[in-house]
Amino acid sequence: MEKVTVHFLGAAGTVTGSKFLVETNGMRIMVDCGMFQGVKSLRELNWQYLPVDASTIDVVLLTHGHMDHSGWLPRLVKMGFKGKIIATRPTLQIAEVILRDSAKIQMEDADRANREEFTEHSPAEPLYDMDDVEHTLKHFKAIHIKEEVELSEIISARFINNGHIIGSTFIELKVGEKLLVFSGDIGRNDDLLMHRPERPTKADVLFIESTYGDRLHPQEDTKDRLRELITRTVALGGTVMIPSFAVERAQTLMYLLWQLRLEKAIPHVPFIMDSPMGANVLDVFRNNPEWHRLSFKDCEEMCHQFDIIRDYKDTMEQVADLRPKVVVAGSGMVTGGRVLAYMAKHLERPESMVLLAGYQAAGTRGRQLQEGATEIKFHGNYHQVKCHLEQLEGLSAHADQAELLDWMGELEEAPQQVFVIHGEALAADNFRLKIKERFGYQASVPMLHDIVELQLE
Ligand SMILES: [Zn+2]
Known part of the structure; x- marks a missing residue:
């Protein structure tokens, strides 16, 4: 058996920055090329150089x-990567939306830092700009689900649905007779919009995510809770503001709101979807009907219930109108985006409500609100928080511990090696123990920058 070496360049001992470099038979294959996100020490890793020259990497395979998982691609291209970036069509469409947004935010941040001169690096530079994104898109190559993609005479890859977001897959990388399986992010067993994740039946080496490796999701009837909170707020004459991630979360919220309207379960107030990025993701849903559970007609009817806002002028009109409504707007952790425009007006109104619908990372305004801050600062001013604050717990797009174990449960034989990746240290280690307990497999939790030669018999 030929040598296979894996460099853990991200999502090892942490959740973000997914990047695995596989070296074998004279090829260098990168699986995922994600951005590190979160606290500053993590974000600074995005400026590090790779252990190999980017121009010597032959190909990138994206799980979603x-x-x-995709946010570092323009940096890789800027560093000289020349190969193809291979994934399913909706994955590449989502990546395009995300990369354009990311370049815009980084260019704005660098400009602001230079204007206000608070940077240690002068002048501040973005990690990449819009031109870098344009160059990156030229490397994209879409493949069909389950198609055998030949990378060399003895190496091939297959992408298989794993129900996390539109286009998302796990990847089987076949080297000779051996199969390396990269789980990507695994979806829920009963997602409202996504098809059920498929499961691998064979893996000689398994790389499995562990984002929720130490937890079970709460059993909450999200739709009913949404009904109750909206009804209560509208009765007070307030507005419900739901900060939301643009990919998937916004569409799931739209779906639930549409269902509540169909059932006439809530008062008839305007629904606003105020996120240009969310609107672009809706287009990806429209263009890829086989990838989700909504029919074309469902999609159209759902969208028809919403004022979908792209133009900032329309945002300001909506903000000025104090009649009750439900607003879904970015960003999901209140770090920026249109939701701030609504908050500037409504945070101080006791009749209104902020409804947090996802994970709020340390250091974000979302986390401050979650922890009961009485004022938060944005756009250069402090804003008093007098409105209600509530949370929806049941909307995760990630498998929980039980679902992760289910996903592994169809392997016909024990893998020779299992690596637990994509989790905070505690979650990953807890999941490693669970794997041992349930299946008797010895798993390991690699550290960032580990280089491992695979033991393949
Ligand atoms: Zn993901």
């Missing part, structure tokens, strides 16, 4: 389009 989320920022922490």
Whole structure:
């Protein structure tokens, strides 16, 4: 058996920055190329150089389009990567939306830092700009689900649905007779919009995510809770503001709101979807009907219930109108985006409500609100928080511990090696123990920058 070496360049000991470099038979294959996100020490890793020259990497395979799996691609291209970036069509469409947004934010951040001169690096530079994104898109190559993609005479890859977001897959990388399986992010067993994840039946080496490796998701009837919170707020004459991630979360919220309207379960107030990025993701849903559970007609009817806002002028009109409504707007952790325009007006109104619908990372305004801050600062001013604050717990797009174990449960034989990746240290280690307990497999939790030669018999 030929040598296979794996460099753990991201999502090892942490959740973000997914990047695995596989070296074998004279090829260098990168699986995912994600951005590190979160606290500053993690974000600074995005400026590090790779252990190999980017121009010597032959190909990138993407499991899905989320920022922490695709967001570093323009940097890789800027460093000289010349190969193809291979994924399913919706994954590449989502990646395009995300990369354009990411370049815009980085260019704005660098400009602001230079204007206000608070940077240690002068002048501040973006990690990449819009031109870098344009160059990156030229490397994209879409493949069909389950198609055998030949990378060399003895290496091939297959992409198989894993129900996390539109286009998302796990990847089987075949080297000779051996199969390396990269789980990507695994979806829920009963997602409202995605098809059920498929499961691998064979893996000589398994790389499995562990984002929720130490937890079970709460059993909450999300739709009913949404009904109750909206009804209560509208009765007070307030507005419900739901900060939301543009990919998937926004569409799931739209779906639930549409269902509540169909059932006439809530008062008839305007629904606003205020996120240009969310609107672009809706287009990806429209263009790829086989990838989700909504029919074309469902999609159209759902969208028809919403004022879908792209133009900032329309945002300001909506903000000025104090009549009750439900607003879904970015960003999901209140770090920026249109939701701030609504908050500037409504945070101080006791009748209104902020409804947090996802994970709020340390250091974000979303986390401050979650922890009961009485004021938060944005756009250069402090804003008093007098409105209600509530949370929806049941909307995760990630498998929980039980679902992760289910996903592994169809392997016909024990893998020779299992690596637990894509989890905070505690979650990953807890999941490693669970794997041992349930299946008797010895798994390991690699550290960032580990280089491992695979033991393949
Ligand atoms: Zn993801």
